[in-house]
Each structure stands twice: as structure tokens, then as C-alpha cells.
Amino acid sequence: MAETRIQSLNRAAILEAGLEVFSRRGFRGATLDQIASAAQLSKPNMLYYFPSKEAIHRELLLGLMDAWLDPMRRIDPEGPALDEMLGYVRRKMALTRHYPRESRLFANEVLQGARHIDDTLGGELKELVDRTAAQMTEWIRAGQLAPVDPHHTIISIWALTQHYADFDVQVRAVLGEDDPLARAERHVDQVFRRLLTPPDARSAGA
Amino acid sequence: MAETRIQSLNRAAILEAGLEVFSRRGFRGATLDQIASAAQLSKPNMLYYFPSKEAIHRELLLGLMDAWLDPMRRIDPEGPALDEMLGYVRRKMALTRHYPRESRLFANEVLQGARHIDDTLGGELKELVDRTAAQMTEWIRAGQLAPVDPHHTIISIWALTQHYADFDVQVRAVLGEDDPLARAERHVDQVFRRLLTPPDARSAGA
DNA sequence: TGGCTATTTGACCGATCGGTCAAAACGAGG
């Protein structure tokens, strides 16, 4: 009873189309006809693979959350504090560069109340953040990071990195550039380097 | 032919209701019935004051843009560089605290392509940003600000301040606090203080 | 009070929404 080749192909096409449309229009703004035509399927044919609009949306969000949390999970408590934090920033920025639609899908969802994922937000995500914040507190106590509010620092990393995906229309309009992300990556690294470098390490290095 | 009392009262009620609904649902997700019932008016009665859903939305966005740009306009080239920049950050954060719905309205619009305001984005906004960035470049040359990318620093200020309004569901879920903004204001000040304080001024002050 | 304008409303319209259904077309094994 395994998935046939045509099934997995069509399911993938529908999810790809759903990502495209949901990320640009939001859940209520997207229509099944738009998704179906983007997937080059008829509407009833699409509903043969997914029972409803909600089901497509839910599957996209579910698949998203894991990839979204992964960069934070990969922070190594044994590694050098500043490098670990800047590595996290870099990995999160890579998500923005390579998966801007996923970022906008998430932004749309949270902006409109996050009704479909509020359990994940208050559960798995909060646990992971609390654990990472505790690790940062240790690093600060050990003098490996400058004193900061760990929770709000994590939120700042999200804010800065996701902004380049979610508001890219505005970013491009204001910068007038084709590829703002090269500069953006250097800038974001600089922001958190200056925020997190402990005072007694400031004379050394570039 | 001036506006009567009842006209200005009803128009205000409609705009207030429109802000509430548009900011939580986005343009396409909002319905005229929702806005009308929030304004305690019948739908045809509401359309007696505004010709269409678009007209309500457009008037809200127009009124918004001016207030949104004001904190940046009030940066004083004659003032002390760091204080002026941190003052801008503080004013922008005050908008987030007092007008989160306006922030979400704007976020919804930009997220979905900013089709209703792209002329403002590429015109008035870009000019103001370029002028402010030029001022920052002077300050950097004079050693009053640490070397940064001015454009991306401005974008960072937007990203951090607006994030607390646009993603407040996520912020509250992760922090588990009732009023995250008190801490947030201190944190955001710290981020840009460390980013912008010139190297030779770091030994002085707190 | 009468009369005129400004305001409000219920009923309704065509378009579009998410979703259903029965029937047709397809495809692999015999």
C-alpha cells in the first residue's frame, strides 16, 4: 500500500504550489483554484490527494517548523560561545536566503494569530528557546559572551534574519539593489558580533 | 459643505473598525460584514461613507505612512550622533507599543507584495532613507558613530522594533510574559548602543 | 407642522469561494 510514483509526484506538486500561493496571499487570501492551476491540476483532482485547503496548509506548516528550529538545535554547548551564536545567526540567515517563501508562510501565520500552530509555539519552541537561553546565561557568567537578555537576543536574531525574507519588497525598494542579502549577511553578523563580544575581548581581533 | 458631526463620527468608527479587522486578517481575509459589525453599522450604511472595501484600506494606509516616517524625520543632524540614533530607535519602539495594529496592517501589506503602497516605498521612503544614511555616513567619518552599513542599520531598526508588534503572538508564547515590551525596549537600546558606539568612546560611560 | 435632505436599512445581485459527485479515462495484470 506504499505511495505510487504518480501520487508522490502530485502531492509534491501540490505542496510546492501551495507554498507559492499561501506565502504570497496568506491562508484566507489563497484560493484552491490558484493552487490547483499552479500545480497544473484540476481542482477536484487536487482534492483527491488532499481532503481540504486546511490539510494542504497544515502539512506545509508542519514540515516547516522542524526545518525552522534546526539551526537553533545545532548550537553546541561545548563549542566557543561567540562562534556558536554567530554560527546560529549564519544558519538562520541561510534559511532566509534559500527558503524565503517558507519564512513568509510562517510570518503570515503568526501575523494572523498563529491559530494553526499555537501549540508548537508554546510547547516545543518555548522549551528549545528556554534551553538555549539557559546556555547563553552560562556563557555570560563564564565571561564568554557580553551580558545580554538571552531571550530577547534570540528574538532579535529571528527578527533581523526573517525581516529580509518577509519584507523583501520593502528592502529592495529602499536599497534599490538586486541582491541585498550579501551585504545583509555581513551586516547582521556585525550586529551580533558587537552585541555579544565580551568587553575584555574587544581589543583583540578585527 | 463641511463634514457634519455624525459623518466624522461614523467615518472615524469605520476606520477604527477597519484597522482592527484588516490588521488581524489582512486585506483579502477581512470582510465588509466584519468591519461593519465592528463599527456597529449595517453594511450598506458603511458603504454610504466609503465607496468600497479598498477605499477604507487605502485611507488607513495613507494615514499610516506619515506617522510611520515621522520618527526618522525627527533625527537632528546637529545633535549628538549616538543620542540622535538611539532617540530614533526609542521613538520607533514607542510606535510599536502604542500602535501595534498599525504595524501589523503595514506588515500585512508588505508581506503580500505592497501593491497598494509600492510608489510610496520606492519614492518618499527611499528618499528619506537615503538622506538619513548620508547623515550617518558623515557621522561615521567624524568618528561619532562606529562604522556600519547605514542602510542596513536603518533596516535593522525597523526589523527589531516592528517585530515586537507583528510577531507578538510568538513573542508572548516564547517569553510567557504579560508585558514583554519593557524588557524589549532596554534590549533594543542595548543592541544599537553596542552597534553604533564608536570604538574610542567604549571605555567611558556605563 | 410641513417639507427637504441626510442617513439607515432589508432585500437582493452576480461572482467567487471551498467542496462534492457521478461518470469518464487511464493503466497494469491476466
Added chain:
DNA sequence: CCTCGTTTTGACCGATCGGTCAAATAGCCA
């Protein structure tokens, strides 16, 4: 070729969308 399960489709459904309209009502000034 036939058979049977899988896949695809056109036609259609009730609900809801943004918006209209004629008629009813309220407010105001002579």
C-alpha cells in the same frame, strides 16, 4: 482483449463575498 482499481474531470452545490437599490426613517429648519 477484458477486468478492475487508480486517477482525472465537468458539472454542480450551498455559502459567502463585495456591492447595489429602492424604500424607509431621522434630523433639521422654515
